[in-house]
Amino acid sequence: MSARGAVRGPARFAALAAAAAITLAGCAATPGSEPEASDSGELSGTLSVYAAASLATAFDRIAEEFEAENPRVDILPLVYDGSSTLARQIVEGAPADVFAAADETNMTTVEDAGLVAGSAELFASNTLVIVVPAGNPGGVTSLGDLADPDLSIVLCAPEVPCGAASTALLAAAGAGAGVEVQPVSVEQNVTAVLTKVATGEADAGLVYRTDVVDRDDVESIVPDGAAEVVNRYPIAALADAANPEAAAAFVGFVLGARGQKILADSGFGTP
Numbered sequence: 001m002s003a004r005g006a007v008r009g010p011a012r013f014a015a016l017a018a019a020a021a022i023t024l025a026g027c028a029a030t031p032g033s034e035p036e037a038s039d040s041g042e043l044s045g046t047l048s049v050y051a052a053a054s055l056a057t058a059f060d061r062i063a064e065e066f067e068a069e070n071p072r073v074d075i076l077p078l079v080y081d082g083s084s085t086l087a088r089q090i091v092e093g094a095p096a097d098v099f100a101a102a103d104e105t106n107m108t109t110v111e112d113a114g115l116v117a118g119s120a121e122l123f124a125s126n127t128l129v130i131v132v133p134a135g136n137p138g139g140v141t142s143l144g145d146l147a148d149p150d151l152s153i154v155l156c157a158p159e160v161p162c163g164a165a166s167t168a169l170l171a172a173a174g175a176g177a178g179v180e181v182q183p184v185s186v187e188q189n190v191t192a193v194l195t196k197v198a199t200g201e202a203d204a205g206l207v208y209r210t211d212v213v214d215r216d217d218v219e220s221i222v223p224d225g226a227a228e229v230v231n232r233y234p235i236a237a238l239a240d241a242a243n244p245e246a247a248a249a250f251v252g253f254v255l256g257a258r259g260q261k262i263l264a265d266s267g268f269g270t271p
Helices: 053-069 083-091 104-112 143-147 161-172 190-198 244-255 257-265
Strands: 045-047 049-052 073-075 079-081 098-100 121-126 128-133 153-156 185-187 204-208 218-221 231-237
Touching: 045 244, 049 053, 049 083, 053 073, 053 079, 053 190, 053 244, 053 257, 079 083, 083 098, 083 104, 098 244, 104 161, 104 231, 121 244, 121 257, 128 161, 128 190, 143 161, 143 204, 153 161, 153 190, 161 204, 161 231, 185 190, 190 204, 190 218, 231 244, 244 257
Parallel strands: 045 073, 049 079, 049 098, 153 185, 153 204
Antiparallel strands: 098 231, 121 231, 128 204, 128 218
């Protein structure tokens, strides 16, 4: 399998192999377009998973364990990005078999396009924290500090799940009066926010609590009201999946005991 997690971004991936000539038929078969037959009945073929950027650590592990359990299945490098970006790509024809979003809104976009097989299932939840560089050079202690014009703040764009959650959290802060923040930049996924803070390009930002697990280059502060702004993550096999059997099995693995343990170990809550 290709190096896990090596591809994170809006690039589109297709599982295409060299076509084998079919004698007397004058046509070719494309491996991966359908799950391969197996005398043992095992799952086989390739699988393409598109997932929210905040799921990267957990889904890298889930993919490894799923492949270990299903050695005839090759999961292509997982595609991680903001859920709105991924939903748009899928609607436009990206070759995904499975979609895992960081909110229900973007999954609804894919469902409304008739691209979900059956129905999406909630599998995890997440909340926001304030993230600052190690040592907290800006002295940030609360959401109110993010309004300081002398500090450089970076946030997710409003259309992506972490941005929508950030907007809701800031609006409810300050005894309901809200906190107005003028970010130096807005990013299309939470990983970009975390990277800018970790490298010292920004004094603070808002990311998910799962993003700071086992990180020593950043510190986090749980802000007031964080528990009231919860992102719930849905997952679905897609209706036009090239490998529907493996897609359904992957979704089942995420929803099952082993997938849920990996998610809990990564800091995710229950749906």
